[in-house]
Amino acid sequence: MSVSDYHENFPSNSPKTVECDYDTVSISGSLLEQKTTIRQNRRPTDTPVGGSYFESSLPNIVGSTNSDTVYLIKYEPSLSSRKWFVGPYCFLYMAAYITSYFTFIQYVYAKIQKDLFPDITSFNMSGVCYANSSSADYKKQTVVQQRAATWSMYYSLAAGIPAILSNIVFGSSTDKYGRKFLFFLPCIGTFIRMSISVLGIYLDMDLKLHLIGYFIEGLTGQMFTMLLVSFTYVADITSASGKNRSLGITLIELSIGMAMAIFSFTTGYFIQAYGFFYPMMSAGVMAAASVIIVLVIPESFPKEKRNSNESIFLKLKTAYDLFFGSFNKGRRWMYNTLILTFALALFTVFGRGSVEPLYQLDAPFCWTSVKLGFFGALRNFMQSIVGMGMVKAMQMVMSDEAIAMIGCLSFSAAYILEGFAKNDILMYLVPVVGSVGLLTVPMCRSLMSKLTRSDQQGAVFAAIAAVETAINLGGSVAANEIYSHTVGFYKGFVFFVFAGCCLVGFMLMGIYRVGSRRANPLFLEIQ
Numbered sequence: 001m002s003v004s005d006y007h008e009n010f011p012s013n014s015p016k017t018v019e020c021d022y023d024t025v026s027i028s029g030s031l032l033e034q035k036t037t038i039r040q041n042r043r044p045t046d047t048p049v050g051g052s053y054f055e056s057s058l059p060n061i062v063g064s065t066n067s068d069t070v071y072l073i074k075y076e077p078s079l080s081s082r083k084w085f086v087g088p089y090c091f092l093y094m095a096a097y098i099t100s101y102f103t104f105i106q107y108v109y110a111k112i113q114k115d116l117f118p119d120i121t122s123f124n125m126s127g128v129c130y131a132n133s134s135s136a137d138y139k140k141q142t143v144v145q146q147r148a149a150t151w152s153m154y155y156s157l158a159a160g161i162p163a164i165l166s167n168i169v170f171g172s173s174t175d176k177y178g179r180k181f182l183f184f185l186p187c188i189g190t191f192i193r194m195s196i197s198v199l200g201i202y203l204d205m206d207l208k209l210h211l212i213g214y215f216i217e218g219l220t221g222q223m224f225t226m227l228l229v230s231f232t233y234v235a236d237i238t239s240a241s242g243k244n245r246s247l248g249i250t251l252i253e254l255s256i257g258m259a260m261a262i263f264s265f266t267t268g269y270f271i272q273a274y275g276f277f278y279p280m281m282s283a284g285v286m287a288a289a290s291v292i293i294v295l296v297i298p299e300s301f302p303k304e305k306r307n308s309n310e311s312i313f314l315k316l317k318t319a320y321d322l323f324f325g326s327f328n329k330g331r332r333w334m335y336n337t338l339i340l341t342f343a344l345a346l347f348t349v350f351g352r353g354s355v356e357p358l359y360q361l362d363a364p365f366c367w368t369s370v371k372l373g374f375f376g377a378l379r380n381f382m383q384s385i386v387g388m389g390m391v392k393a394m395q396m397v398m399s400d401e402a403i404a405m406i407g408c409l410s411f412s413a414a415y416i417l418e419g420f421a422k423n424d425i426l427m428y429l430v431p432v433v434g435s436v437g438l439l440t441v442p443m444c445r446s447l448m449s450k451l452t453r454s455d456q457q458g459a460v461f462a463a464i465a466a467v468e469t470a471i472n473l474g475g476s477v478a479a480n481e482i483y484s485h486t487v488g489f490y491k492g493f494v495f496f497v498f499a500g501c502c503l504v505g506f507m508l509m510g511i512y513r514v515g516s517r518r519a520n521p522l523f524l525e526i527q
Contacts, residue, residue, distance in 0.1 A: 082296050083237055087255045089293045090230050093187060094259035096286035097223050100194050102267045102376065103279040104210075105357055106369055107201060109148045110276075116144065138363075145358055145487055149480040151207055152354050156480075158211045159193075160473025162218035163225075167469050170221055171228045171462020172316050175455060178301045179236065182229040183294040187287055189220025194284035201277050221465070224472070227256075228465035235449050235457045236300035243395045246446030250391045253442045257384015261377050268373020305455060319459040319466075322452065334451060337512045339467055341404065342444035344505040346471045348411060348498035349438070351479030355494055358483065362491065364422055371424075379431035383438040390436060401513040403436075404443035408506035411437030412499045419495035440505065447512075 117140045170182055196213030199205070221228070234248040270279045322328055323335045360367045360375065367375070394403050414434025421427045445464060452460040479494055486493040 082298050083233075083300065085293055085297045086230055086233050087252065089183065089290055089297065090226065090252055091255045091259045092286055092290040092293060093190070093223070093226050094256045095263045096194070096283045096290065097190060098260050098263045099267050099270075099286070100190075100197065100280055100283035101353075102264055102357075102369075102373065103271060103276050103283065104197055105148075105152065106271060106372070107276040107280075108151050108207065109144065109358070109361065111204075111207065112147045112151070113144045116140070116147070141362065142487065145362055146484045148358060149355065149484045153477045153480045154211065155214045156354070156473050156476035158214040159218035159222055160469060160476075162215060163222045163469040164466055164473070166219055166221040167224050167228055167465035168316060168319065168462050170225055171232070171465050172319050172459050174229065174232060174301065174462075175318075175458035178299050178303075179229055179233050179458075180294070180297065180299045182225060183297060184291060185220045186223060186226040187291045187294065189217040190223070191284055191287040191291075193217035194280060194287055198277065198280050198284055201280055222469065222472075224465045224469045227468065228461050231445055231449075231464075232457050232461040233297075233300050235461070236454075243400065245449055246400050246443060247392060247395070249442045249446050249449075250388050250439075253438070254384060254388040257380055257388055257438075260384060261380035264380055265373050265377030268368075268370040268376075271369045271373075301458075318456055319463045322456065322460055322463065331451065334512060334516055335448060337508050337515075338444050338448050338451075339464070341408075341505045341508045341512070342441065342448075342464070343467055343471050344501045344508075345408070345411070345437075345440040345444070346468060347475040347478075348415065348501050349441070350472045350475035351494070352415075352498060354476040355479045355483040359491055359494075360427070362487075365424065365427065375427065375431075378428065379434075382431040382435040387436040387438055388442075391439065391442075394439075399513070400443045400447055401509055401516070404440045404447075405506055405509045405513070407437050407440035407443070408502045408509060410434050411440070412502035412506070415495045415499035415502065419492035419499070421492070437502070440509075 170185065174182055193213035193216060196216075197210060200210050200213075230252050231249055234252055235245060238245045238248045267279055270282075317325075323332060323339065325332075328335070357372055359365075360372060365371075391403070394406075398406075411434050414430050414437060417426065417433055418430045421430065445461075448460055448464065449457060482494045482497060483491075
């Protein structure tokens with residue numbers, strides 16, 4: 001794109017270009033200098049510069065294709081190796097979060113059963129449940145299932161509603177104040193929520209009091225703020241050219257997946273051996289420890305890149321304009337197609353997470369906490385370690401869009417199998433079939449990041465985090481409502497709904513794949 005086109009298509013606060021004679025400028029290590037050198041050394045029989053000769057001679061130079069960001073000065077990241085502590089930070093925070101999640105959802109189930117039907121002690125921990133729909137115990141068990149689903153919805157609402165606004169504000173403010181401060185907030189909020197849960201479990205408090213902890217955690221953004229700042233950080237330290245950014249985002253997903261796989265497995269044994277109090281306390285300790293790691297992570301967005309004169313409200317408008325603003329006309333449909341595909345994939349992930357344990361605790365599976373933990377570990381291992389680990393190999397033979405489409409098909413097949421599953425063997429095959437399903441999520445993140453200028457990365461990830469939070473809220477509520485209303489006639493119906501969402505996502509990614517090739521969406525950014 002020309003310099004004049006750049007100024008016409010972007011607001012006044014965009015990075016400014018410097019007028020100079022591009023025929024005589026010489027900056028050591030720059031693309032222009034290397035291009036000039038090739039022109040001077042070109043043999044008469046070679047293809048002219050700009051044709052295939054130039055492209056084949058510069059296969060690894062940033063700016064050698066029309067989809068690359070061009071750095072007039074050779075791009076050399078100045079951050080120390082401490083920047084990679086973002087990976088351990090994500091691992092430790094997610095270890096705390098997943099431990100508390102599995103502990104609390106089973107605690108709620110056990111407490112409701114104990115409060116309503118103290119004469120029945122086998123619903124939760126022993127794996128004994130009732131399959132005869134005409135028996136009194138079966139009806140009691142169904143009531144416990146419905147009440148547990150309802151309370152899960154309440155907790156999702158208490159945390160999710162404030163988290164939507166929090167993530168929009170916090171994410172956009174990182175373009176003004178830097179990234180590092182945002183690493184602290186989710187750790188603090190999650191630690192407070194876990195502390196209240198520890199106290200509530202120890203004192204056997206009313207379930208209503210736990211809503212306070214979830215509301216406080218929502219004000220600090222929940223785990224979605226952790227994801228927001230981590231992915232924005234990766235966007236800062238990687239180049240948008242090629243597939244480095246999508247690989248970096250996938251590695252963050254991998255560290256999160258490893259924590260989920262390990263601690264979803266061990267938490268089941270922890271609960272069986274020590275009950276609910278000590279697992280929740282250990283989760284709080286890990287949340288507090290993640291703050292220590294933040295202290296050594298360097299800032300990735302230096303002051304000279306920030307526009308401190310812009311208000312937070314203007315930053316919020318930037319996030320809005322990326323998807324709906326007139327200045328982004330011609331590209332908005334790509335943002336909206338990607339965010340819709342992203343939302344559909346996440347709806348199935350979050351919705352499944354809220355109803356799947358209830359589905360497995362009930363007949364015909366009647367799983368114990370250990371079996372729940374083992375299944376969760378298997379699913380997270382297949383999706384987050386095996387699936388994410390395949391990204392580099394898949395990128396060698398296909399585009400990010402194609403990987404996202406394969407992910408949609410993988411999840412769809414897995415949900416159909418889960419809806420029909422009637423025994424443990426079929427249930428354990430579900431994570432295998434859906435092993436690459438989660439790849440749709442990081443691919444959509446990466447594609448949206450690549451569409452966005454460097455000074456707007458905080459804004460786009462803020463919008464993504466807001467959608468992620470809303471889908472977590474809406475997905476949990478919708479999934480629990482669907483499950484509670486269909487558990488009486490077909491317990492697996494909700495998984496067929498998830499499969500349909502994935503098929504719609506597959507079609508949307510197909511539209512994006514075709515349309516984006518024609519639109520040539522990635523602009524030339526002069527830095």
